[in-house]
Amino acid sequence: MAVREIEPIVLELDRLEQMAESGYYNPYTMFEWPDALEPDRPWMSESLTTLAGTPMWDELTREQQLALTKYEAINFFSLNIHGIRELMSEVVMRIHERTYSNVSEFLHHFIGEENEHMWFFAQFCLRYGGKLYPAQPTLKAASVDHLSQVARELIVFARILIFEEIVDHYNALMATDQSLPHIAREINRVHHQDESRHVAFGRMIFLNLLKQVAGRDPEEVPVVAEYLESYLQYSIGTLYNPAAYRDAGIPDALALRRRALAHPARVQAHDKVLKRTRAFLSKAGVGRELIKR
Numbered sequence: 001m002a003v004r005e006i007e008p009i010v011l012e013l014d015r016l017e018q019m020a021e022s023g024y025y026n027p028y029t030m031f032e033w034p035d036a037l038e039p040d041r042p043w044m045s046e047s048l049t050t051l052a053g054t055p056m057w058d059e060l061t062r063e064q065q066l067a068l069t070k071y072e073a074i075n076f077f078s079l080n081i082h083g084i085r086e087l088m089s090e091v092v093m094r095i096h097e098r099t100y101s102n103v104s105e106f107l108h109h110f111i112g113e114e115n116e117h118m119w120f121f122a123q124f125c126l127r128y129g130g131k132l133y134p135a136q137p138t139l140k141a142a143s144v145d146h147l148s149q150v151a152r153e154l155i156v157f158a159r160i161l162i163f164e165e166i167v168d169h170y171n172a173l174m175a176t177d178q179s180l181p182h183i184a185r186e187i188n189r190v191h192h193q194d195e196s197r198h199v200a201f202g203r204m205i206f207l208n209l210l211k212q213v214a215g216r217d218p219e220e221v222p223v224v225a226e227y228l229e230s231y232l233q234y235s236i237g238t239l240y241n242p243a244a245y246r247d248a249g250i251p252d253a254l255a256l257r258r259r260a261l262a263h264p265a266r267v268q269a270h271d272k273v274l275k276r277t278r279a280f281l282s283k284a285g286v287g288r289e290l291i292k293r
């Protein structure tokens with residue numbers, strides 16, 4: 001029976017732990033929160049909104065365009081909050097398990113940092129947007145329920161990694177976008193800094209677990225690949241929130257969402273967001289080319 005158990009995860013994390021310690025900051029005092037944001041600035045980079053590059057964007061009034069950047073920023077930060085809560089609860093459950101005892105020091109940093117991220121994202125949403133958008137239904141993992149324990153463990157950490165890589169694409173671009181209000185830029189910048197460590201760790205633990213899966217039952221690998229590709233697409237879909245369209249005063253929110261998601265300019269934009277992650281998965285041997293059609 002022992003052979004079915006997950007082998008303890010051993011990773012070289014000294015450098016990441018040192019960086020977490022030396023870069024430690026107090027999130028509760030480091031930001032200056034203005035009472036209100038300048039009304040004529042976008043809250044999210046215009047090129048990152050879900051209608052960017054399509055005629056649907058051009059058809060909006062300037063007022064609607066600015067409103068869309070605001071509500072999509074609130075949606076993006078809300079997605080962060082819900083995603084963090086999900087990943088934190090998974091990590092908390094594992095922190096003192098034998099499998100993870102060698103990485104628990106890093107996991108402590110991880111949980112602490114994520115708690116702080118959740119706080120500053122919620123501050124932004126509540127102060128300036130007056131609300132969070134509710135969590136969207138998560139992608140069911142029924143197709144992978146029957147897999148081995150180690151494969152299901154791999155899926156848990158892969159979901160965390162994919163979520164963090166997608167978010168980081170947006171954070172990295174908005175961290176330097178001078179058109180945004182200073183506080184919006186700062187939140188993106190600070191998050192991007194912490195996430196570079198999380199992504200590095202996420203890739204290491206992913207590769208470790210994938211190796212265990214492939215060593216035990218290589219037939220599980222294409223099943224994982226298929227699930228991960230659907231998770232990538234599901235994650236992109238969550239950015240297109242009809243409620244944000246409605247709040248921005250744009251009619252026919254559901255139809256607009258469908259049209260936008262399928263528009264060639266958007267398909268191209270999605271590929272750009274997912275490029276780095278897909279390249280990593282392919283190189284690891286679990287890319288979408290394994291999916292049987």
Ligand SMILES: [Fe+2]
Nearest residue numbers: 084114117195
């Ligand atoms: Fe985070």
Ligand SMILES: [Fe+2]
Nearest residue numbers: 114164195198
């Ligand atoms: Fe993170």
